[in-house]
Amino acid sequence: xxxxxxxFSPYFSLxxxxxxxxxxxxxxxxxxxxxxxxPYQLANQNTDGYQGTPVRWGGTVIEVENETDSSLMQxxxxxxxxxxxxxxxxTGEGRFAVQTSDFLDPAILAKNRKVTIIGTLAGxxxxxxxxxxxxxxxxxxxxxxxxxxxYGADRAYGYS
Numbered sequence: 001x002x003x004x005x006x007x008f009s010p011y012f013s014l015x016x017x018x019x020x021x022x023x024x025x026x027x028x029x030x031x032x033x034x035x036x037x038x039p040y041q042l043a044n045q046n047t048d049g050y051q052g053t054p055v056r057w058g059g060t061v062i063e064v065e066n067e068t069d070s071s072l073m074q075x076x077x078x079x080x081x082x083x084x085x086x087x088x089x090x091t092g093e094g095r096f097a098v099q100t101s102d103f104l105d106p107a108i109l110a111k112n113r114k115v116t117i118i119g120t121l122a123g124x125x126x127x128x129x130x131x132x133x134x135x136x137x138x139x140x141x142x143x144x145x146x147x148x149x150x151y152g153a154d155r156a157y158g159y160s
Contacts, residue, residue, distance in 0.1 A: 047124030058086035058116035
């Protein structure tokens with residue numbers, strides 16, 4: 001039997017595979033945090049009952065409000081795919097608020113930008129939407145991941 005000589009080491013293939021796996025998938029800033037798979041609707045129905053639950057939620061930015069010592073961002077909730085990317089092709093389920101002691105620049109976290117948040121449910125907060133006052137879940141942020149604007153452009157073709 002004739003032995004085939006590869007132009008590279010078999011270890012090269014293994015290293016290449018590991019690099020490809022490491023480059024794909026969920027960004028480490030939102031992956032390396034223990035969370036509970038908490039459905040939005042369940043938390044929204046009982047914001048105080050799930051207080052203290054660590055979550056990984058995402059969606060699109062509605063608005064950012066900066067105060068002297070904190071910032072609040074409202075987000076339309078969308079379920080996340082396996083990479084933690086908001087599946088905006090589905091119907092949004094409602095809004096939630098994200099609170100942080102960091103300054104959130106509204107020019108960067110602009111309306112409709114996609115974000116994934118890691119944090120802890122801190123109950124609910126009342127916000128005005130038009131002339132209607134609503135209560136939405138409040139997440140105290142541990143990390144906010146702002147997705148590149150062009151991320152997911154090829155996802156329409158079935159890549160994920």
